[in-house]
Structure formats: structure tokens, C-alpha cells
Amino acid sequence: MKTFITDDFLLYNETARELFHNTAKDLPIIDYHNHLNQYEIMEDKNFSDLAEVWLGGDHYKWRAMRANGISEDYITGNKPGYEKFLAWSKTIPNAIGNPLYHWTHLELLRYFDIDELLNEESAPRIWEEANAKLATKEMSVRNLLKNKKVEFVGTTDDPADDLKTHEALAKEDIGITVSPSFRPDNALGIEKEDFPSYVEKLAGVYNKEIENYDVFLDALKSRVDHFAEHGCKSSDHGINVMFYEEATKDEVAAIFAKRLKGEALTNKEVEQFKTYTLVTLGELYAEKKWVMQLHINPLRNNSTRRFKLIGADSGFDSIGDHLLADKLSNLLDAMDINDKLPKTVLYSLNARDNDVLAAMAGNFQTDEIAGKVQFGTAWWFNDTIDGMEDQMRTLANMGLISNFIGMLTDSRSFLSFPRHEYFRRILCNLLGTWVEEGKAPKDMKLLETYVRNICYENAKRYFAI
Numbered sequence: 001m002k003t004f005i006t007d008d009f010l011l012y013n014e015t016a017r018e019l020f021h022n023t024a025k026d027l028p029i030i031d032y033h034n035h036l037n038q039y040e041i042m043e044d045k046n047f048s049d050l051a052e053v054w055l056g057g058d059h060y061k062w063r064a065m066r067a068n069g070i071s072e073d074y075i076t077g078n079k080p081g082y083e084k085f086l087a088w089s090k091t092i093p094n095a096i097g098n099p100l101y102h103w104t105h106l107e108l109l110r111y112f113d114i115d116e117l118l119n120e121e122s123a124p125r126i127w128e129e130a131n132a133k134l135a136t137k138e139m140s141v142r143n144l145l146k147n148k149k150v151e152f153v154g155t156t157d158d159p160a161d162d163l164k165t166h167e168a169l170a171k172e173d174i175g176i177t178v179s180p181s182f183r184p185d186n187a188l189g190i191e192k193e194d195f196p197s198y199v200e201k202l203a204g205v206y207n208k209e210i211e212n213y214d215v216f217l218d219a220l221k222s223r224v225d226h227f228a229e230h231g232c233k234s235s236d237h238g239i240n241v242m243f244y245e246e247a248t249k250d251e252v253a254a255i256f257a258k259r260l261k262g263e264a265l266t267n268k269e270v271e272q273f274k275t276y277t278l279v280t281l282g283e284l285y286a287e288k289k290w291v292m293q294l295h296i297n298p299l300r301n302n303s304t305r306r307f308k309l310i311g312a313d314s315g316f317d318s319i320g321d322h323l324l325a326d327k328l329s330n331l332l333d334a335m336d337i338n339d340k341l342p343k344t345v346l347y348s349l350n351a352r353d354n355d356v357l358a359a360m361a362g363n364f365q366t367d368e369i370a371g372k373v374q375f376g377t378a379w380w381f382n383d384t385i386d387g388m389e390d391q392m393r394t395l396a397n398m399g400l401i402s403n404f405i406g407m408l409t410d411s412r413s414f415l416s417f418p419r420h421e422y423f424r425r426i427l428c429n430l431l432g433t434w435v436e437e438g439k440a441p442k443d444m445k446l447l448e449t450y451v452r453n454i455c456y457e458n459a460k461r462y463f464a465i
């Protein structure tokens with residue numbers, strides 16, 4: 001073993017080691033939320049080199065490279081792949097303490113069997129060896145997933161998507177379920193400049209002009225049906241600032257008409273539209289037995305200059321700090337009052353909200369399913385050892401960690417599945433620590449049930465897979 005990633009990496013006590021090696025390690029993976037590209041799964045693509053697969057779309061790595069003073073030419077610019085990879089290999093030795101340091105070496109080890117630290121000296125060797133392996137059939141996209149025992153992939157899709165690729169994948173029965181998730185951020189984005197053109201796009205797939213709010217809601221309903229017919233199990237909402245403003249349907253219809261005429265809306269009107277539309281959608285999700293995921297509090301595109309040059313999701317986002325408790329409570333209550341709250345997963349990018357979300361989840365549990373409202377796994381900037389431990393401790397303090405649906409990658413990279421291993425090690429270590437500290441019984445059977453459920457069974461049951 002040349003790197004620090006030993007068999008017992010992150011497992012600091014005997015109970016943790018037993019739990020990980022005997023139970024967690026070999027469980028299959030349900031990655032219920034990610035940004036993987038279904039077209040690449042369809043063509044069963046082979047990546048041409050490490051630069052493409054690692055640096056092609058991963059804004060976490062781009063951000064680290066910028067923090068290391070690398071010029072944009074080597075990040076999102078036109079420099080050749082090998083030079084970009086060299087720039088990454090120069091950056092990674094400076095990333096100790098960042099999960100990227102662990103992920104990178106776990107990925108080298110688990111996918112390529114390369115047990116070496118990446119740096120400028122090892123980079124040429126690693127480039128050759130990894131690229132030779134990437135060219136083989138065993139490293140096609142589908143095989144990358146299968147080798148990590150990935151059973152379920154939940155992609156993120158716009159309501160206007162025709163889902164032809166998901167359909168073709170289901171027909172071909174590739175041994176992995178690739179399920180679309182309904183992400184109607186564009187439909188809720190009435191304040192955005194391109195909202196009218198989005199409404200036209202929706203009308204295109206709905207095959208009918210959308211001349212008023214009733215028709216707009218009907219179009220969305222027809223897309224929910226379309227997604228359900230294509231195996232969708234989940235919706236996803238990116239909510240930069242939590243909203244809740246009551247309004248009647250007539251009021252919202254007037255707001256919609258005003259916007260399509262090109263008139264400016266007040267902030268209150270924007271929130272009224274979003275609230276009414278999301279409550280309506282939530283009720284549809286409940287009917288379909290879907291899961292509603294709410295991703296709250298990102299602060300996006302902070303650098304206008306870079307946003308204009310490079311675009312969204314490129315590493316210029318950060319953590320927002322809008323308060324959310326009151327509005328989130330009202331929103332969930334508005335669905336729950338008619339007993340139409342769907343299964344819901346709450347995430348915030350601000351770890352300050354952890355207590356609020358964990359407590360909030362407890363308000364809306366029902367006998368429909370254990371853990372109907374979930375405090376979701378540590379998201380994005382919190383997807384770190386400390387962030388995951390904090391999230392799980394908070395969940396255990398305020399709710400039942402035994403019903404937690406566990407990890408997802410949220411990733412755009414087909415090499416990111418060792419993040420499940422990382423999570424599993426951290427989970428086993430946390431449970432093991434509680435045992436060692438005398439806070440939990442050393443009842444291996446019970447603890448193994450926790451691990452098996454959190455790493456696999458709970459998600460399977462929750463998403464009805």
C-alpha cells in the first residue's frame with residue numbers, strides 16, 4: 001500500500017471495521033440523485049482519457065484549480081487534455097483536507113488499481129496507465145456503473161425533456177435502472193428573463209398553446225404523467241430562497257397573464273406564483289407516490305464576469321443564508337393539510353439549517369412509510385467528512401437515523417461512485433464510535449441492520465425501486 005488509503009481507511013475502531021467489512025462494503029448502490037448524462041449511458045461511451053472523465057464537467061475540481069492559481073485555459077479553456085490533467089496533478093497535492101484529495105485517490109485505486117499519490121512526478125505514468133484502461137470495454141460507462149454495483153441512477157431532467165433516451169435504456173434492459181427525475185425549476189422561474197420562451201417550449205411538447213395559467217398547470221400535469229410513464233420516482237427543486245406566499249388561483253392566473261404580457265412582477269407576486277404552483281405539483285407528486293426533493297439555499301453565479309464567460313454550474317456558486325423555517329413549514333403544511341404531502345427530502349446548502357431541517361422533518365411523519373419526510377444527506381459543500389458526520393449526528397439527535405435513506409453522489413462524473421464507499425466508512429465509524437464510547441450497545445445484529453438499511457434498503461423502499 002503506497003497511499004494512505006488502507007483497508008481500514010477512516011475506520012478507527014473495531015466495531016466500525018466489522019460493520020464496514022462485513023456489511024457495508026459490498027452492498028449495491030442506489031444513486032437516487034445525480035447529474036449523470038443519460039446519453040453517455042445510452043451510447044455506452046468510453047472516455048478518451050483521464051482529462052475528459054475527470055475534468056470535463058466537474059466544477060468541484062475546477063474550483064480547486066482556480067484556488068491554486070491555475071489559468072482558466074487549463075480549466076474550462078482550450079488547452080489540450082493532457083495539459084489540463086497536469087494542471088490538476090499540480091493542484092491535488094495542495095488539496096489535503098479537501099474531500100477531493102480522498103476522492104481522487106479512491107478513484108485511482110478503485111477504478112484503475114493505481115495505488116500512487118497523484119502529483120507532477122507521478123502524473124505522466126498515471127496518465128498512461130489510466131488511459132490504457134479507460135480504452136478497454138471494462139471501462140465503458142455501463143461497466144463503470146456495473147462494476148460498482150450501481151442498480152439505480154436517478155438523473156435530473158426538465159419537464160420538457162422527451163425522455164426518449166430513458167425509454168430506449170429501459171427497453172434495452174441494461175441491468176441498471178436509469179430513472180428520470182422531474183426538475184421543474186424553469187417552470188417555476190417566472191422571474192427569469194427567459195420564462196416566456198420556456199412556456200413556449202413546454203407548449204411544444206404539450207402540443208397545444210399555453211394561453212393561460214389553467215392550461216399551464218395542465219401542461220405540467222401532462223408532463224408529470226409522461227415522466228411517470230417513464231419510470232420517474234422523484235422530483236427535484238432547486239430553491240435559492242425559500243418562498244411561501246398565499247394566493248388564490250385567480251390571483252395566480254392574473255400574475256401569470258401579467259408576466260406573459262411582459263409586465264414586471266413584484267417579489268410578492270413571484271412568490272405567490274411559485275407557492276401555488278409548487279403546492280399543486282406536490283399534490284400531483286403525492287398521487288404518483290413520488291418523492292419531492294427540495295434543495296434549498298444555494299447562492300449561485302456569484303461572479304457575474306465569470307458567469308458571462310463560462311455559464312452556470314461552473315464553480316461560482318456558494319452557500320446562501322436566507323432563513324427558511326417559517327416558509328418551509330407553511331409550504332409543507334399547505335400540502336399536508338389536505339393529506340397530500342408527498343414523501344419529501346429536505347436539503348440545505350447551509351449547515352446552519354441542519355437543526356431546522358431535522359426538526360422540521362419530524363413534524364410531518366405519517367404511517368404511510370417510515371421516515372416519510374427525510375433530512376437529506378449532506379449536500380455539495382457539506383459533502384465532506386465533517387459535513388456528513390454533522391448531518392448524521394443531527395438526524396440521530398432529532399429523529400431516527402435508522403430510517404435515513406443515505407447517500408447520493410449528486411455528481412456529473414461516472415467515476416464518482418467511491419463516494420458511497422466514503423460515506424459508508426464514515427457511517428460505520430460513527431456508529432462504531434458510539435459503541436466504543438458506551439453510547440450504544442455492541443449489538444452487531446442490530447447495528448448491521450442500521451448499516452444495511454441506511455446504505456441500501458431504506459432508499460430502495462423509499463423510492464419504491
Ligand SMILES: O=C[C@H](O)[C@@H](O)[C@@H](O)[C@H](O)C(=O)O
Nearest residue numbers: 035238295313380410411412
Ligand atoms: O454537487 C453539486 C451539484 O451537482 C450542483 O451542481 C447541483 O446541486 C446543482 O447546482 C443543482 O442545483 O442541481
